[in-house]
Amino acid sequence: MKKSGFVYRNGLSLVFLLLFLITLIAQALTGWKEHNQELQDENATALAFSAYLSTGHFISSTFENFQSEFLQMALYVILTIGLRQQGSAESKSLDEAEEVDREPIASADAPGPVKKGGWILKLYSHSLSIVFILLFLVSWGLHLCGSWIDHNDKQQLQGKALQGLFTYLGEPNFWFETFQNWQSEFLSVLSIVVLTIFLRQKGSPESKPVDAPHMETGK
Incomplete structure (x- = not known):
């Protein structure tokens, strides 16, 4: 019998999305505590969590990865x-x-750019x-x-x-x-x-x- 539930059909992306969100939140919380400790060591005022999210400390550590x-x-x-x-x-x-090396063929089930052809297909062929x-x-x-x-x-x-x-x-x-x-x-x-x-x-x-x-x- 064919399995067709949404979670079954999208389980891989859903699990990785969940893991991403959990670890991003964990990074933000621990980074906030670390950054505030650094500020306190310099006798500066600690930041609220919402303020920390716009600091260079958070932006750098996030996009560095x-x-x-x-x-x-x-x-x-x-x-x-x-x-x-x-x-x-x-x-x-x-x-x-x-x-994967064969030339694309327009068909009823093909993606839209394949059906359009031309430069749109050329761009789509390298879109990833x-x-x-x-x-x-x-x-x-x-x-x-x-x-x-x-x-x-x-x-x-x-x-x-x-x-x-x-x-x-x-x-x-x-x-x-x-x-x-x-x-x-x-x-x-x-x-x-x-x-x-x-x-x-x-x-x-x-x-x-x-x-x-x-x-x-x-x-």
Whole structure:
């Protein structure tokens, strides 16, 4: 019998959305307490939770993680078009034609852009990577602005001169925050690409069948 409940059909996205909201709220609450402790150490007035959400401390810490995740997904989508890894469940076949490479065909069930064709279809054909790149750029910009605001807030508390945005962009602090996130994302992708060569998880679409040979490429 076909299962058709809303939760069953959307369970994966719903669970990850719930986990995202729980951890975002937890981050905000713990970040608020940490930031207020820093303010008290500098004999400054503590902030209300609502006020904390607009501080550079919260904006920077939030989008510092967002931008690295979106960069990871953008590169993953783009690089898996042309690059291969023998034996990996995350790679396209080494020599066989792939369904994702075929030219789109307009049909009754096809998405609207496919039916329209032309430049709309061309744009839609690359829409996943385009959106991930845009999300990365927006998140990177918000991380930069939040980190800059937070840096100047600390400078002000310590009686030091404030820095302009472009001056701060040349400082190591922002890039230290950025690179430590980027390298962790690249490592996580490398891990799943390589580990799926030799390891299995029965029932997961991210794994090859348990009895598949190690050097069999793709799912």
